[in-house]
Amino acid sequence: MYMQYGLKIRDERKEAKEEGRAEGRAEATIEYLKSIMETLNISIEQALACLKIPKEKYGFYISQIN
Numbered sequence: 001m002y003m004q005y006g007l008k009i010r011d012e013r014k015e016a017k018e019e020g021r022a023e024g025r026a027e028a029t030i031e032y033l034k035s036i037m038e039t040l041n042i043s044i045e046q047a048l049a050c051l052k053i054p055k056e057k058y059g060f061y062i063s064q065i066n
Helices: 002-040 044-050 055-065
Strands: none
Touching (some): 044 055
């Protein structure tokens, strides 16, 4: 019983770490996009293409910047 509880907690911590890392990567990407847009004076779509962001993720990043 205690072992199962310990495994559950370990799995939840691992999942939380992974979610935190993904969120951090998204935040960094948003900052990179803003910087590229400002420096090169290009559109969000052009900045996304520069960073080779998959097209299926464009909507997410566009919504975060606009």
